[in-house]
Amino acid sequence: MERWLGDSAHLLGEAWAGLTAGALAIYVQGALVPGGATRPSYPPPVRRALEDHSPLEALRASRRIWWVTAPDPAAGGGVQIVAWAAEDRGWGTLLRTWSVMLSHLVDVSSTAAGLTSELINAWDRLTFLYDLAKIAGQHSDLGETLEAVVRLLARVVSVQDVVLVVARPDGFASFTSTGKEVPLPEVLVESVTGAKRPLALEEVRPALERAGSPLAWSGDLLVTPLQGPGGPGALALVNPPTDRFDAHDVQLLASVAEQVNALIDAAETRAEREKNQRLEHELEIAAHLQSRLLPLRLPEVPNMKAAAFLRPARRVGGDFYDAVTSETGGMLLLLADVAGKGMPAALLTALVHAVFISEAADRTDPGDVLQVMNRRMFPDLDRAETFITAVVLRLEPHASTFAYASAGHVDVAVWRGAEERIEFLPASGLPLGVEPDAVFRARSVPLQAGDEVILYSDGVTEAEGPNGALFGSEGLSAIISATFPASAAEQIQAIVDGLDVHRADRPLRDDVALLLVKVGDESGDSVHPFVLPARRASVVDLLERARQAIGGHSFGGKPAEPYFVDEFVLALSEIVTNQIQHAYLGQGGRIEGRLTISSDQVGADLFDHGVLFDPPDSDRLPVDPANPPERGYGLRLARALLDECGYTRIGDGRNHWRLVKRAKGATTL
Amino acid sequence: MRIDLDRQKGSPSVVRPVGSVDVDTASMLRDTLRQMAEEGAESVIVDLGEVEFIDSSGLSALVSGLKALRSKGGMLSLTRPHPQALTALRLTMLDRVFPIFPTIEEAVKQGPSLP
Numbered sequence: 001m002e003r004w005l006g007d008s009a010h011l012l013g014e015a016w017a018g019l020t021a022g023a024l025a026i027y028v029q030g031a032l033v034p035g036g037a038t039r040p041s042y043p044p045p046v047r048r049a050l051e052d053h054s055p056l057e058a059l060r061a062s063r064r065i066w067w068v069t070a071p072d073p074a075a076g077g078g079v080q081i082v083a084w085a086a087e088d089r090g091w092g093t094l095l096r097t098w099s100v101m102l103s104h105l106v107d108v109s110s111t112a113a114g115l116t117s118e119l120i121n122a123w124d125r126l127t128f129l130y131d132l133a134k135i136a137g138q139h140s141d142l143g144e145t146l147e148a149v150v151r152l153l154a155r156v157v158s159v160q161d162v163v164l165v166v167a168r169p170d171g172f173a174s175f176t177s178t179g180k181e182v183p184l185p186e187v188l189v190e191s192v193t194g195a196k197r198p199l200a201l202e203e204v205r206p207a208l209e210r211a212g213s214p215l216a217w218s219g220d221l222l223v224t225p226l227q228g229p230g231g232p233g234a235l236a237l238v239n240p241p242t243d244r245f246d247a248h249d250v251q252l253l254a255s256v257a258e259q260v261n262a263l264i265d266a267a268e269t270r271a272e273r274e275k276n277q278r279l280e281h282e283l284e285i286a287a288h289l290q291s292r293l294l295p296l297r298l299p300e301v302p303n304m305k306a307a308a309f310l311r312p313a314r315r316v317g318g319d320f321y322d323a324v325t326s327e328t329g330g331m332l333l334l335l336a337d338v339a340g341k342g343m344p345a346a347l348l349t350a351l352v353h354a355v356f357i358s359e360a361a362d363r364t365d366p367g368d369v370l371q372v373m374n375r376r377m378f379p380d381l382d383r384a385e386t387f388i389t390a391v392v393l394r395l396e397p398h399a400s401t402f403a404y405a406s407a408g409h410v411d412v413a414v415w416r417g418a419e420e421r422i423e424f425l426p427a428s429g430l431p432l433g434v435e436p437d438a439v440f441r442a443r444s445v446p447l448q449a450g451d452e453v454i455l456y457s458d459g460v461t462e463a464e465g466p467n468g469a470l471f472g473s474e475g476l477s478a479i480i481s482a483t484f485p486a487s488a489a490e491q492i493q494a495i496v497d498g499l500d501v502h503r504a505d506r507p508l509r510d511d512v513a514l515l516l517v518k519v520g521d522e523s524g525d526s527v528h529p530f531v532l533p534a535r536r537a538s539v540v541d542l543l544e545r546a547r548q549a550i551g552g553h554s555f556g557g558k559p560a561e562p563y564f565v566d567e568f569v570l571a572l573s574e575i576v577t578n579q580i581q582h583a584y585l586g587q588g589g590r591i592e593g594r595l596t597i598s599s600d601q602v603g604a605d606l607f608d609h610g611v612l613f614d615p616p617d618s619d620r621l622p623v624d625p626a627n628p629p630e631r632g633y634g635l636r637l638a639r640a641l642l643d644e645c646g647y648t649r650i651g652d653g654r655n656h657w658r659l660v661k662r663a664k665g666a667t668t669l
Numbered sequence: 670m671r672i673d674l675d676r677q678k679g680s681p682s683v684v685r686p687v688g689s690v691d692v693d694t695a696s697m698l699r700d701t702l703r704q705m706a707e708e709g710a711e712s713v714i715v716d717l718g719e720v721e722f723i724d725s726s727g728l729s730a731l732v733s734g735l736k737a738l739r740s741k742g743g744m745l746s747l748t749r750p751h752p753q754a755l756t757a758l759r760l761t762m763l764d765r766v767f768p769i770f771p772t773i774e775e776a777v778k779q780g781p782s783l784p
Contacts, residue, residue: 536693563752563753563756566753567756570722570753570757573724577725622762623761623762623765628763628766629732630729633728633729634724634725637725637728637757637761641756
């Protein structure tokens with residue numbers, strides 16, 4: 001077999017591997033050309049297509065896509081290409097073109113039996129197709145790709161000029177190998193509209209002449225239609241009258257047109273992908289920058305603990321918080337919500353940060369802070385036709401009051417630890433950006449140890465559940481009251497968990513911002529807050545958490561006894577299961593609460609929002625051995641295992657279970 | 670949980686749940702015991718030797734099985750409960766409802782004569 005055949009097998013194999021990460025093998029009259037891929041075991045349909053000389057298009061088998069080309073009946077070479085790849089991006093066309101070119105090469109070489117000029121010509125064209133395939137991977141811009149194509153084409157086919165016209169979204173773009181402008185490019189495109197093959201000069205001359213295109217008076221012209229991204233296009237070869245085009249040129253132009261179409265397609269897809277990647281990258285930078293605007297750590301004030309949380313609904317958002325330590329050792333906190341979402345809102349949060357830090361943070365009165373911010377930002381907000389709601393809070397160490405001012409922001413929540421109830425404080429002024437001279441008055445509110453102040457955005461209270469129910473200030477109060485002995489950071493996490501449980505699988509629609517300050521020393525007990533969906537699977541997690549927490553604790557200087565842990569966990573399991581089945585009737589809901597472990601006992605407080613628990617009185621009677629009841633053992637077990645097992649219906653429609661087991665009061669064994 | 674069955678002609682059938690008998694799995698035990706009652710089993714031993722955990726749903730399943738068997742003139746006894754299961758049975762006073770034996774042999778020997 002000719003050496004050049006092996007070379008082309010190698011060349012094409014390399015081009016194919018570069019494009020598809022696959023491999024190919026070339027057969028001439030059924031014999032494998034050495035230099036191609038080592039023959040793998042072909043799937044049966046591939047073997048059959050090779051034996052029957054029938055084509056096979058993109059067959060999915062053996063975890064690959066397979067192609068087999070049919071020998072060209074016009075050429076006597078009997079060339080077939082077997083190729084395989086991991087995926088199909090319309091590679092069939094490319095393989096068919098390669099197969100036809102190879103067939104002609106083999107044909108020519110068998111008749112001429114040597115490297116005639118025609119063979120050299122054919123070989124050049126084959127490498128041209130290889131080069132063309134490579135161009136696809138070199139340029140990301142469609143214009144650059146098409147320029148490279150016309151330059152390459154002119155070099156290989158040695159014509160006077162190559163003209164390529166494609167429709168772009170903003171009109172026709174033309175490329176020529178001579179670099180000369182194409183007059184009336186649309187006329188050339190129209191002259192081949194609807195054609196299925198390259199047209200000769202005689203066929204298009206009337207149309208070109210009518211429209212006054214100088215191409216009508218070319219020496220010779222061969223033109224074929226293209227399908228560009230914005231509509232039809234055309235590819236033409238131009239020669240002086242002394243050099244007429246022949247059948248080989250027609251065939252070459254047809255196959256080149258097919259490949260150019262594929263190139264345009266690929267370049268468009270890639271451009272789109274790169275544009276998306278660029279946008280994504282810019283958003284990532286924006287998100288990073290926005291997170292850098294947040295305070296690295298919150299101020300540390302004696303006797304107080306603050307924690308914060310921010311989660312934009314998209315990559316960046318309009319919710320924002322900031323904090324500074326005042327000269328008197330207190331803290332000034334800001335939580336703001338720019339109307340709108342995404343990038344436009346995010347850009348304004350940078351302004352809020354800049355103005356707060358540079359011009360407002362040295363004010364002692366929260367009302368003054370808002371007033372300065374409003375006056376300074378008003379022109380920008382007015383121009384952007386938007387507004388900002390914001391709340392500013394000032395807390396001084398060991399003070400018996402705190403001050404706040406609110407520019408149209410949602411209520412400030414205050415947890416009163418001594419009474420175990422929550423208060424909501426309303427806004428004291430208009431949103432920022434509404435009135436240039438708006439006045440914001442600060443309000444002074446009593447504060448004592450055990451209290452908490454919670455600032456939040458409406459993304460918290462307006463989070464929607466599956467049935468459209470809002471999380472509401474009720475949801476916030478429920479979580480706060482169920483977890484209040486926990487740390488500020490744990491409580492923030494519990495609120496976020498509560499929002500997630502409430503939303504179930506619905507997407508986050510608004511940004512969420514939270515800032516929580518606890519006043520007074522944290523309790524010496526180990527507190528583990530939890531929020532879970534009323535589903536069996538989450539109970540298993542809770543029980544495991546309880547087991548770990550209690551098991552790792554010591555009571556009266558001794559590690560927890562295994563039976564003590566087991567019995568408490570069994571009782572807890574019975575009560576939570578009861579909530580899921582009876583309070584929520586198995587329909588799902590939210591259970592929140594806390595485990596409290598002290599030096600001599602373990603407690604659990606569990607809250608649900610389900611129906612009133614009303615067990616039959618018979619559940620309290622001793623079991624009659626002759627006729628034992630089939631249900632109702634859960635509560636009997638829990639009561640017997642615990643030192644305290646109380647149920648209360650709270651006025652706001654919640655159920656509260658309180659479970660206590662004392663370390664010394666082991667029930668049995 | 671899985672349930673192993675040992676049924677021999679002329680002697681009580683032994684039902685052996687393996688694993689945790691709880692909310693998720695108790696119905697399987699209940700269904701097995703009811704099925705045996707339907708098929709006319711007279712004496713069934715539920716061997717708790719391989720049950721590491723039982724909750725109130727598990728206890729309910731045992732009581733349901735007992736009632737189904739009793740209604741057909743059969744009976745149910747328990748063997749080899751772990752301390753956790755024994756605590757649960759005692760706290761709910763079900764230890765007075767089920768005959769409980771330390772070994773299967775004793776349950777076989779004494780089982781049929783008990784109420």
